[in-house]
Amino acid sequence: xxxxxxxxxxxxxxxxxxxxxxxxxxxxxxxxxxxxxxxxxxxxxxxxxxxxxxxxxxxxxxxxxxxxxxxxxxxxxxxxxxxxxxxxxxxxxxxxxxxxxxxxxxxxxxxxxxxxxxxxxxxxxxxxxxxxxxxxxxxxxxxxxxxxxxxxxxxxxxxxxxxxxxxxxxxxxxxxxxxxxxxxxxxxxxxxxxxxxxxxxxxxxxxxxxxxxxxxxxxxxxxxxxxxxxxxxxxxxxxxxxxxxxxxxxxxxxxxxxxxxxxxxxxxxxxxxxxxxxxxxxxxxxxxxxxxxxxxxxxxxxxxxxxxxxxxxx
Amino acid sequence: xxxxxxxxxxxxxxxxxxxxxxxxxxxxxxxxxxxxxxxxxxxxxxxxxxxxxxxxxxxxxxxxxxxxxxxxxxxxxxxxxxxxxxxxxxxxxxxxxxxxxxxxxxxxxxxxxxxxxxxxxxxxxxxxxxxxxxxxxxxxxxxxxxxxxxxxxxxxxxxxxxxxxxxxxxxxxxxxxxxxxxxxxxxxxxxxxxxxxxxxxxxxxxxxxxxxxxxxxxxxxxxxxxxxxxxxxxxxxxxxxxxxxxxxxx
Amino acid sequence: xxxxxxxxxxxxxxxxxxxxxxxxxxxxxxxxxxxxxxxxxxxxxxxxxxxxxxxxxxxxxxxxxxxxxxxxxxxxxxxxxxxxxxxxxxxxxxxxxxxxxxxxxxxxxxxxxxxxxxxxxxxxxxxxxxxxxxxxxxxxxxxxxxxxxxxxxxxxxxxxxxxxxxxxxxxxxxxxxxxxxxxxxxxxxxxxxxxxxxxxxxxxxxxxxxxxxxxxxxxxxxxxxxxxxxxxxxxxxxxxxxxxxxxxxxxxxxxxxxxxxxxxxxxxxxxxxxxxxxxx
Numbered sequence: 146x147x148x149x150x151x152x153x154x155x156x157x158x159x160x161x162x163x164x165x166x167x168x169x170x171x172x173x174x175x176x177x178x179x180x181x182x183x184x185x186x187x188x189x190x191x192x193x194x195x196x197x198x199x200x201x202x203x204x205x206x207x208x209x210x211x212x213x214x215x216x217x218x219x220x221x222x223x224x225x226x227x228x229x230x231x232x233x234x235x236x237x238x239x240x241x242x243x244x245x246x247x248x249x250x251x252x253x254x255x256x257x258x259x260x261x262x263x264x265x266x267x268x269x270x271x272x273x274x275x276x277x278x279x280x281x282x283x284x285x286x287x288x289x290x291x292x293x294x295x296x297x298x299x300x301x302x303x304x305x306x307x308x309x310x311x312x313x314x315x316x317x318x319x320x321x322x323x324x325x326x327x328x329x330x331x332x333x334x335x336x337x338x339x340x341x342x343x344x345x346x347x348x349x350x351x352x353x354x355x356x357x358x359x360x361x362x363x364x365x366x367x368x369x370x371x372x373x374x375x376x377x378x379x380x381x382x383x384x385x386x387x388x389x390x391x392x393x394x395x396x397x398x399x400x401x402x403x404x405x406x407x408x409x410x411x412x413x414x415x416x417x418x419x420x421x422x423x424x425x426x427x428x429x430x431x432x433x434x435x436x437x438x439x440x441x442x443x444x445x446x447x448x449x450x451x452x453x454x455x456x457x458x459x
Numbered sequence: 460x461x462x463x464x465x466x467x468x469x470x471x472x473x474x475x476x477x478x479x480x481x482x483x484x485x486x487x488x489x490x491x492x493x494x495x496x497x498x499x500x501x502x503x504x505x506x507x508x509x510x511x512x513x514x515x516x517x518x519x520x521x522x523x524x525x526x527x528x529x530x531x532x533x534x535x536x537x538x539x540x541x542x543x544x545x546x547x548x549x550x551x552x553x554x555x556x557x558x559x560x561x562x563x564x565x566x567x568x569x570x571x572x573x574x575x576x577x578x579x580x581x582x583x584x585x586x587x588x589x590x591x592x593x594x595x596x597x598x599x600x601x602x603x604x605x606x607x608x609x610x611x612x613x614x615x616x617x618x619x620x621x622x623x624x625x626x627x628x629x630x631x632x633x634x635x636x637x638x639x640x641x642x643x644x645x646x647x648x649x650x651x652x653x654x655x656x657x658x659x660x661x662x663x664x665x666x667x668x669x670x671x672x673x674x675x676x677x678x679x680x681x682x683x684x685x686x687x688x689x690x691x692x693x694x695x696x697x698x699x700x701x702x703x704x705x706x707x708x709x
Numbered sequence: 710x711x712x713x714x715x716x717x718x719x720x721x722x723x724x725x726x727x728x729x730x731x732x733x734x735x736x737x738x739x740x741x742x743x744x745x746x747x748x749x750x751x752x753x754x755x756x757x758x759x760x761x762x763x764x765x766x767x768x769x770x771x772x773x774x775x776x777x778x779x780x781x782x783x784x785x786x787x788x789x790x791x792x793x794x795x796x797x798x799x800x801x802x803x804x805x806x807x808x809x810x811x812x813x814x815x816x817x818x819x820x821x822x823x824x825x826x827x828x829x830x831x832x833x834x835x836x837x838x839x840x841x842x843x844x845x846x847x848x849x850x851x852x853x854x855x856x857x858x859x860x861x862x863x864x865x866x867x868x869x870x871x872x873x874x875x876x877x878x879x880x881x882x883x884x885x886x887x888x889x890x891x892x893x894x895x896x897x898x899x900x901x902x903x904x905x906x907x908x909x910x911x912x913x914x915x916x917x918x919x920x921x922x923x924x925x926x927x928x929x930x931x932x933x934x935x936x937x938x939x940x941x942x943x944x945x946x947x948x949x950x951x952x953x954x955x956x957x958x959x960x961x962x963x964x965x966x967x968x969x970x971x972x973x974x975x976x977x978x979x980x981x982x983x984x985x986x987x988x989x
Contacts (some may be wrong), residue, residue: 161871161875162875164874188879189871189875190875190876190877190878190879191877192875194875195876196872198868202869202871203870203872204839204873204891205891206890206891215873215878215886216876216877217876217877221789227748254875256876257876257877342909353886367830369863459844522936525936536981573820588920593934594934595938618921619836619924620919620920620921621919621920621922621934622838622915622919622920623915623920623933627915627916634815634816634819634834635819636815636819636821637837
């Protein structure tokens, strides 16, 4: 992840061999693909990197089946089944939906039996309506792959939903690496804090009181949301929508999570406070007034209407 | 405003524009009252010396005759043979043609003379590259006549190109690409540094008679007649002789 | 006023159509199809047809064989020292009068030309041969193909070329199965232009190759030669050239063109382009 212009796509292109770095080494397993000092620079066709481009770069003159077979004839059928596009074999890229195009690009990349899978903004080309659905499918597929997958995204929801290690890139360098929750709670820089954005609490949704949706969190407890949803969902709530209190609030429309302060991370004149599964962002002043300290008991309060629900892979 | 009315306006405007443009070009090319002369390419050098003000279009006589048949708006036709003026006269397209100059046919070879040609007989040697005027182009027809008169028609198998006019023949020889070609004596002048001219035996020398005629539908008949008069005058004859032509008796 | 403007446009279109189509129609009105067939059976016509087709075929093979890789290189590498100069030089014959082309070829490849000595030493003499006709056509028509081919290749999304490479395809396979099919419409358009220009080539051929029936006299040269003798024969050959040109134009329009498909909104691929790729 990283802001635009951080060099994320360039990094992928360097790994795939589409761009020549001035210095450094690129190795995958035991294979060295690039070594500026040793003068090693394999051409892209000799690197086993499967790439899914942001616009998918499907060959418009070939059917879905031929696109996938271009990557590798032997694995084509298997990959089309794995990605669920076998029924589209005879269609051309122009005739299928955005999500189907994305799966075709995935199948094509996987058919070439890559040692690493590189996805450049795999969801950016999709409209918001289909994005979350496709995101779930992507997460499920990646879970079944036995190779490292490198995904470039600018959307925190992707990082959260795909449940992977996140490296935040800024101005061409990686400024922090870690799990989503860790980066959210303890951002190394303001950029990281801004990027990580919202909390994501996985759980199971069911109808709740007053037309609200009740989500039973995996981490324990329930949360009410103003958005509709059923089954596996993530409750998304921005850290600055969380307030901290001592004791329980009386309003039933308010969600509350009680716990102890796990960490305190200042970002500028604000403070990130991790409590159980969530991170709240409060002004440094109010953190001081409340006398927050690691291990101190505290209640996190947020409105049902401040939450969004995103579907998650079951 | 209706579409129809607009269309009419535009039509009229367009027509007016075309007429205006034509009128604007008119004086530019058709000097007030000077004749337009269609002349054989071999007259390129001499005619402007006789009347510098006239407009000239030089080409093969056959091409010019064709243009006249197609209604070219010209005043005078000066051809390198009697054939086309007489034809056009018979068709009523020109007035009575008058002979005004006589040219002779010569054989030219490049200065370096790579095929070492010293006479017409050398032309039948294998590998000699000869250029002639095309069939129907007077200089070509005269050359074929001359070769036939000498019993040398076998030379024709050495022909590598049939040029649409005499300047094409002269240029190919002058550039040294062809070994020999038949042109008019008057065509040697412009390329005399690059070619050598060989005379034809008297028996083979055709009468290359030039004829001039005023077009029946000449837009400038008075100017056309004046042009012909000057061409046939002592001055005109002197200039023709200066340029290598002979002039008919009288 | 909107109506008025539309009327002007419609009128302009009608004028253009009438002006451009009338002469073509006139040729066919002047000679009946039967007479045309008879004329085309004449020795002059058949010889000219054979010479024209043969020389154009060879010239086009050369143009395509050399022009295609050259155009791909120029399209692929948009920035390299001397690229602009190279492209300009390649396009020069486009703006050169054919007569200049003819005389230039003569002083380059003629017996006394720049390469004359070397060619003579090899026992080669080019002027007045079919080779000269081929060279003249290649010289004047080649740039039409090259220019169009560069445009066609530049229109191929570089992402697709990269994608092919990441899928293990070497440069040759990428070119053959991705670049070529996608650029085919444009290449065919370029070839059609080159072919049409080559079939119509007159000035350079006359100057460089001369005009001899059965050897160097192409269809346009035959028209010029016949015009003075037999207008009907000239018109018949003219009609034939019109038919050939029309056939080429139609054939090119039938070639599928692959427009890049937008990634998010599904649109069906257009198998048959309604517009000629030659106008890009």
